[in-house]
Amino acid sequence: xISPEGTVSFWEYLGxxxxxxxxxxxxxxxxxxxxxxxxxxxxxxxxxxxxxSARLSAFATSAAGxxxxxxxxxxxGLLITPLGLGVAPSVVALTLYSLLPIVRNTxxxxxxxxxxxxxxxxxxxxxxxxxxxxxxxxxAWPVILTGARVSxxxxxxxxxxxxxxxxxxxxxxxxxxxxxxxGANAINMTLAGTLxxxxxxxxxxxxxxxxxxLTTPRGIRV
Amino acid sequence: MSAPSPEIRAASRTDxxxxxxxxHAPTGRSWRMLLEPVVILVVxxxxxxxxxxxxxxxxxxxxxxxxxxxxxxxxxxxxxxxxTLIVLLIAVPLGIVLSRAWARPATPFVLAVANIGQSxxxxxxxxLLAVLLGIGFWTTIVALVAYGVLPALRNTMVGLQQxxxxxxxxxxxxxxxxxxxxxxxxxxLAAPVILAGIRTTLVLMVGxxxxxxxxxxxxxxxxxxxxxxxxxxxxxxTGCVLIGLxxxxxxxxxxxxxxxxxPKGL
Numbered sequence: 001x002i003s004p005e006g007t008v009s010f011w012e013y014l015g016x017x018x019x020x021x022x023x024x025x026x027x028x029x030x031x032x033x034x035x036x037x038x039x040x041x042x043x044x045x046x047x048x049x050x051x052x053s054a055r056l057s058a059f060a061t062s063a064a065g066x067x068x069x070x071x072x073x074x075x076x077g078l079l080i081t082p083l084g085l086g087v088a089p090s091v092v093a094l095t096l097y098s099l100l101p102i103v104r105n106t107x108x109x110x111x112x113x114x115x116x117x118x119x120x121x122x123x124x125x126x127x128x129x130x131x132x133x134x135x136x137x138x139x140a141w142p143v144i145l146t147g148a149r150v151s152x153x154x155x156x157x158x159x160x161x162x163x164x165x166x167x168x169x170x171x172x173x174x175x176x177x178x179x180x181x182x183g184a185n186a187i188n189m190t191l192a193g194t195l196x197x198x199x200x201x202x203x204x205x206x207x208x209x210x211x212x213x214l215t216t217p218r219g220i221r222v
Numbered sequence: 223m224s225a226p227s228p229e230i231r232a233a234s235r236t237d238x239x240x241x242x243x244x245x246h247a248p249t250g251r252s253w254r255m256l257l258e259p260v261v262i263l264v265v266x267x268x269x270x271x272x273x274x275x276x277x278x279x280x281x282x283x284x285x286x287x288x289x290x291x292x293x294x295x296x297x298x299x300x301x302x303x304x305x306t307l308i309v310l311l312i313a314v315p316l317g318i319v320l321s322r323a324w325a326r327p328a329t330p331f332v333l334a335v336a337n338i339g340q341s342x343x344x345x346x347x348x349x350l351l352a353v354l355l356g357i358g359f360w361t362t363i364v365a366l367v368a369y370g371v372l373p374a375l376r377n378t379m380v381g382l383q384q385x386x387x388x389x390x391x392x393x394x395x396x397x398x399x400x401x402x403x404x405x406x407x408x409x410x411l412a413a414p415v416i417l418a419g420i421r422t423t424l425v426l427m428v429g430x431x432x433x434x435x436x437x438x439x440x441x442x443x444x445x446x447x448x449x450x451x452x453x454x455x456x457x458x459x460t461g462c463v464l465i466g467l468x469x470x471x472x473x474x475x476x477x478x479x480x481x482x483x484x485p486k487g488l
Contacts, residue, residue: 069469071429074462077446081455153341160343161433164450171345178349178436187353194346201341 013188021173025196028169031162032155032204035091039098040148046099047106047144048132057107064100072097072158076165090159090167097158098151105147109140138217145215149208156201160193170196258474266467273460285448285457295464298441301359301431302472305366306423309374312367313423314416317378318404329379336372344369344430352437362439366430370423377419381412410485417483421476428469442468 014021050056072093079089113136121131137144163171173193180186273286284290319325320332351365385408393403409416435443442465449458 066470069425069473070466071432071469073429073432073443073446074465074469077449077458077462078466080450081459156341157343157345160345164345164436171343174343174346174349177353181352181357181437187350190346190349190353194342194350197343197346198338198341202338205341 008185008188010188010191013185014192017192021192021196024168024170024172024193025200028156028159028171028197029200029204031091031094031167031169032152032159032200035094035155036098036148036152039095039102039151040144042095043099043102043147044106044137044144046103047110048137051107051110057111061104061107064103068097068100072161073164076162080165085166087168089165090162090169093162094155094158098148098155101147101150101154102144103147105143105150106140109143109147110136112143113139139220142212142216142220145208145212149205152204152208153201156197156204160197170200255478259471262467262471262474266464269460269463273456276456278456279454281452282454282456285445285452285454286460291445291460291464294440294442294444294461295468298428298431298443298465298468301362301366301434301439301441302424302427305363305370305427305431306420308363308367309370309423309427310420313371313374313419314378317375317382317416318409320375321379321382329383333376333379336376339372340376342369345433345436348430348433348437357438359439361437362431362434365437366427366434369430370426373426374419374423377422378412378416381415381419382408384415385411414480414484417480421473421480424476425469425473428465428472432465 008016046060050060075093075096076089079092083089083092117135117139118131121135126134159167159169160171160174163169163175170193173189173196177186177188177190177193180189270288270291274288278286320328347369348362348365351361351368355361355364389407389411390403393407394400398406431439431441432443432446434441435447442461445457445461445464449455449461
């Protein structure tokens with residue numbers, strides 16, 4: 001490969017753009033964190049609302065599944081029309097994609113709770129809400145958390161494509177590289193964006209392992 | 223990145239314990255199976271009819287000519303099928319080799335690499351390869367394959383790993399050669415997981431092929447980028463709608479193939 005004029009080594013590139021890269025990495029991490037958090041709250045609420053009816057559960061998971069099959073670029077494109085370019089379509093798209101694994105795992109997790117435990121709880125006089133909060137959700141929590149973990153990995157990658165609709169984050173590096181294809185630093189930019197996202201994804205995954213350890217009720221820890 | 227990751231598919235498959243019976247359920251449900259593609263095709267046709275009959279300016283008209291739309295759709299299908307085929311040709315044999323007893327020590331390592339590789343964003347992989355190899359159809363295919371091969375490999379390995387060792391032992395015990403154990407016991411038992419992996423790959427490839435247009439790989443993504451750069455909403459929306467419908471249609475086809483090809487009695 002011929003190096004066009006002005007090309008610097010990858011490390012030099014990282015050094016010279018440090019501030020910008022740190023900022024974009026932070027943006028990416030915070031976008032993913034916030035969207036997954038919103039999706040976690042919404043997803044658990046949806047899951048709690050539907051899990052008692054087999055029909056509603058099937059409907060919620062298959063609707064989310066259909067939605068999930070739609071490629072992210074198509075969804076981002078569809079969202080440009082009502083929401084314009086920028087942060088709004090990116091955040092909405094990321095939240096929507098993050099919902100599916102969480103809804104599905106909430107439904108599966110809650111359905112997997114041993115019925116005899118729920119009966120026992122009712123037997124000792126716990127209210128419906130107390131059973132949900134103190135028995136069912138804690139027992140389903142590891143499964144729900146796995147859903148959130150999958151969502152996070154997804155959101156990391158889709159977040160990169162969001163830069164196409166002027167969304168925030170490391171995708172900007174990749175698209176800058178694309179715009180300068182064959183020019184100086186195209187490879188450095190793309191590499192910085194891609195590796196940055198891989199590192200963030202691994203970091204978040206590590207955090208999930210930690211959160212899982214800390215928040216799983218002691219009795220069901222493996 | 224938009225297609226279901228193997229974990230999700232795998233989860234949905236193992237969680238749904240009851241469909242084992244429904245999987246081969248005969249006639250009663252067959253009309254329902256056809257309902258989905260019919261709905262998809264009707265929606266697609268209705269959308270095209272609506273767009274073609276609405277007021278279009280010259281740019282829109284050019285980008286929405288039925289022949290052009292069909293050409294882009296066909297390119298998209300081509301990208302999807304060619305890349306899926308190559309992914310399978312690489313991933314399935316490699317997965318089989320890596321799950322042999324002598325290669326087992328390498329399994330955790332390969333799975334770890336597959337996991338890390340999967341967290342690379344699709345768009346990053348695509349653009350990186352364009353920087354290295356130039357733009358065009360074959361670069362796109364290389365990028366799609368590079369992106370799709372790890373999940374497919376993972377699925378094949380997981381599928382073969384979960385085969386009950388007692389059954390392979392029994393196969394060997396009744397005097398089957400290792401090749402026959404593989405062909406008659408392991409592969410048929412692993413088939414549902416491997417087939418589910420093929421479906422996942424197909425859907426993953428439809429989604430990733432939509433970003434091929436960034437590196438001149440063709441496909442329906444072209445309509446999205448044209449729509450955005452020329453600020454023509456009908457073109458943008460047509461691209462989005464058709465990609466979405468194509469993904470759903472291919473997912474359905476994958477589902478049908480999974481049902482038809484899965485060995486009976488599982």
